[in-house]
Structure formats: C-alpha cells, structure tokens
Amino acid sequence: MHSATKYLGGHSDLTAGAMMGSKASLGPVWSWRKNLGSMIAPATASLLSRSLRTLVVRVRQHNAAAQQIAEAMTRHPKVSRVFYPGLADFPAHALAKKQMHGFGGMLTIEVAGRREDATRVADRLKLFALAPSLGGRRIIKKKTCTTTHHELTPAERTRRGISDSMLRLSVGLEAVEDLIDDLEQALR
Amino acid sequence: MTEDSRYRLATRSIHGHRLRDAHGSPHIPVYDTTTFAFASTADLLDVVDGRKPGSFYTRYGLNPSILALEETLAGIEGAEMAWAFCSGMAAETALFLTHGREGVVCIGDAYGGTLELLAQQLPLLGIKTHLILGDELDRLDALLADGIRLVFFETPTNPTLALFDIRAMATKAHAHGALVAVDNTFA
Missing domain, CATH: 3.40.640.10 (Type I PLP-dependent aspartate aminotransferase-like (Major domain))
Structure with a gap:
C-alpha cells in the first residue's frame, strides 16, 4: 500500500493511492473501488507515471541526504534524540539493513528543552516548510503533536512514544549542505 | 508482474508496461476520456466479458492512462497486479x-x-x-x-x-x- 501522494508522486502536485499484491487478494477489491467511486483521474495517473520514471534517482538522493542530516543532528548539542533507521544505534537498524533497500528520506529529531523550544526551532527554519505530507522534492517539516497526531490525547501520545518536542523532517532534494545549515541556524 | 520483470528497478520504473500508443508516443498520454466507443456490439462484449483487454469506462479503471500506470506499479513492486486510487x-x-x-x-x-x-x-x-x-x-x-x-x-x-x-x-x-x-x- 502506498499513499502515492508522497514519494511515488514526489513533487507535491498530485493526490493518489496505490495497492500492489497478488491477483487473489486484489481481485475482490475491484468492485469496491468501482462502486466507492475512488478511481484515480486519468490526468493524475499520467502525472504519476511521469513521476515513477524518476523514482529511483529521487529516492537515492532522499536516502543519502537524510543519512547525512541524521548524522549531523546526532552530533548537535541541542538535539536530544534522532530517529533514523540508517543510524547504527537505531533500535531496528539490523532489520532495516535486511528489509529495506535504503533507509528512507524521513527522520524525526527531538529538540532538547521544553515544547516551546521545539516550536521556536520549527518556526525559525527557512527551507523546511511547516506542513503535513512528505516525500516531495521540497523539504517539509512537521510538528508531530500539532499535525498527524493532534487528535490523540497527550497521554496516548506519550504511550506511543511521541513527545511534544519532536520535529518530523521529510528531507527534500535541495543541496544537503544548505539543509544542514538551515537546521543549525534554527537550533542556535 | 510484467514480462520485463527481469529488469532492475530503475528500468522497470521507465519501461513498466506493454501498452503501445497508436500515434507512437513513447509514453501513454492523458486519456481524459470518460468512456470508450466500440465498432460493434461483439467488440464491446469481448471487453466487458474479459475475453479481450481494452479500454471501456474510466471509473472502472479501464482507461489507457490508468492501465499503463497500474502495470508499472505492479512491476516496480514485483507484484502480480496493482490498483490505483484517488488517494x-x-x-x-x-x-x-x-x-x-x-x-x-x-x-x-x-x-x-x-x-x-x-x-x-x-x-x-x-x-x-x-x-x-x-x-x-x-x-x-x-x-x-x-x-x-x-x-x-x-x-x-x-x-x-x-x-x-x-x-x-x-x-x-x-x-x-x-x-x-x-x-x-x-x-
């Protein structure tokens, strides 16, 4: 399953979904899609096919840049924690190496200090847009407690290991040096 | 999976479907078309009853732009088939x-x-x-x-x-x- 709106589309300009699998499991989905009326539009399908032709080179760059940013953030004194499968001390790093072709373009940092400190960092970033969604060529940052998980209670967020100081970063295709500079000026 | 499943991922993402455009376009253009016409009732029934592949009605997914995308998605994933959705x-x-x-x-x-x-x-x-x-x-x-x-x-x-x-x-x-x-x- 994919929200094709993210990496498969890759340019923040289309909304689509995809389901891949066996004929036996996908066959019966056809009638539901038909009668729910949730078909992709032909123009969107064509745009998504266009995007797939560059998927591999885009993802390769997302992976490399996210790894560099994760390593830089690990060394930063104002960052208390970095969540990225490509880091050797990430809890599931061995599984990531076995299961994934790369470690992805998504990482989450936890800003040291109080919740307000994370908000201040988020607001000071210039290249990272504060927005939901991910996987586009432009970098996107998101405060997890105010976007995707806003509907959960504070206790439920804690239970799920989500803190108020987390910033989830979707690393874009900008020059990675500029992205690291932007993070460093915001964390200063 | 397509006949080209022997190719690596980057190649499958570009050459991922077998549809050929009638005018020679290297990729399938946008068919902004809701429905497709047939020369005869027999031809229409061949597609409706699944005897022949073909375009029929866009909401069903039977549209060249959608069919080409789905075959490519299946090939990228190494899956037998794929469905595309509006989200x-x-x-x-x-x-x-x-x-x-x-x-x-x-x-x-x-x-x-x-x-x-x-x-x-x-x-x-x-x-x-x-x-x-x-x-x-x-x-x-x-x-x-x-x-x-x-x-x-x-x-x-x-x-x-x-x-x-x-x-x-x-x-x-x-x-x-x-x-x-x-x-x-x-x-």
Whole structure:
C-alpha cells in the first residue's frame, strides 16, 4: 500500500493511492473501488507515471541526504534524540539493513528543552516548510503533536512514544549542505 | 508482474508496461476520456466479458492512462497486479471494506487518518478493529486465533520510524489464514 501522494508522486502536485499484491487478494477489491467511486483521474495517473520514471534517482538522493542530516543532528548539542533507521544505534537498524533497500528520506529529531523550544526551532527554519505530507522534492517539516497526531490525547501520545518536542523532517532534494545549515541556524 | 520483470528497478520504473500508443508516443498520454466507443456490439462484449483487454469506462479503471500506470506499479513492486486510487486513504478504505470485514488488527503507530478510520469509523459499520502497539505483539496470536483476517501495519511508522519485520509478520498471519497489508508510504 502506498499513499502515492508522497514519494511515488514526489513533487507535491498530485493526490493518489496505490495497492500492489497478488491477483487473489486484489481481485475482490475491484468492485469496491468501482462502486466507492475512488478511481484515480486519468490526468493524475499520467502525472504519476511521469513521476515513477524518476523514482529511483529521487529516492537515492532522499536516502543519502537524510543519512547525512541524521548524522549531523546526532552530533548537535541541542538535539536530544534522532530517529533514523540508517543510524547504527537505531533500535531496528539490523532489520532495516535486511528489509529495506535504503533507509528512507524521513527522520524525526527531538529538540532538547521544553515544547516551546521545539516550536521556536520549527518556526525559525527557512527551507523546511511547516506542513503535513512528505516525500516531495521540497523539504517539509512537521510538528508531530500539532499535525498527524493532534487528535490523540497527550497521554496516548506519550504511550506511543511521541513527545511534544519532536520535529518530523521529510528531507527534500535541495543541496544537503544548505539543509544542514538551515537546521543549525534554527537550533542556535 | 510484467514480462520485463527481469529488469532492475530503475528500468522497470521507465519501461513498466506493454501498452503501445497508436500515434507512437513513447509514453501513454492523458486519456481524459470518460468512456470508450466500440465498432460493434461483439467488440464491446469481448471487453466487458474479459475475453479481450481494452479500454471501456474510466471509473472502472479501464482507461489507457490508468492501465499503463497500474502495470508499472505492479512491476516496480514485483507484484502480480496493482490498483490505483484517488488517494492513499481511498486505497485503505477499499482494502478494509474488502478484506477487513471479519476484523482488522493494526499494529504499531499509523497515519492519523488511518487511525481515525479504524478506531472511529469502521466500528460504526460493525467492523471490529484492534489497535495494538509494537510492544504488544503477544496479543496478535490470540486475535488471529479469534478469527481476525487482516493484519495491517506501517513500516517505517510515523513519526518514530519504528520498523516491523514484514516476513515474520506475514508468516505468522498466513499460518492463521489471515492476509497482511503493509503501508510502505514512508520508505
């Protein structure tokens, strides 16, 4: 399953979904899609096919840049924690190496200090847009407690290991040096 | 999977379908067309009854722009087939309504919209949904034994990038006759 709106589309300009699998499991989905009326539009399908032709080179760059940013953030004194499968001390790093072709373009940092400190960092970033969604060529940052998980209670967020100081970063295709500079000026 | 499955991923993402454009376009252009005309009733019935491939009606997905995309998506994933949807949530909704009616177990964290659908909306239709976290996997066996037929999870998850072992999870679920669906949007 994919929200094709993210990496498969890759340019923040289309909304689509995809389901891949066996004929036996996908066959019966056809009638539901038909009668729910949730078909992709032909123009969107064509745009998504266009995007797939560059998927591999885009993802390769997302992976490399996210790894560099994760390593830089690990060394930063104002960052208390970095969540990225490509880091050797990430809890599931061995599984990531076995299961994934790369470690992805998504990482989450936890800003040291109080919740307000994370908000201040988020607001000071210039290249990272504060927005939901991910996987586009432009970098996107998101405060997890105010976007995707806003509907959960504070206790439920804690239970799920989500803190108020987390910033989830979707690393874009900008020059990675500029992205690291932007993070460093915001964390200063 | 397409006949070109011997090619590597980057090649499959470019040469992923067998449709040929009537005017020689190297890719299938946008067919902004709701319906497709046939020369005869016999030709129409051949497509409707599945005897011949062809375009028919866009909402059914029988449109060249959509068919080319789906064949490419299947090839990229190494899957037998693919369906494209108007959004990721549309894909998930169709999945849950098709395969989740006997109950769904969602493991670990998931996108907020997915959690809302599972925790608040599907139960309104009488569908039993169970949200268990990654450190509660010991509950999975009991749920599967209880007749749950669909196991769903994201890997990596949002926002802590937690991972689940897809092969191990599939082995366990399949042993109980359950299907596994994985949301790979994050990577």
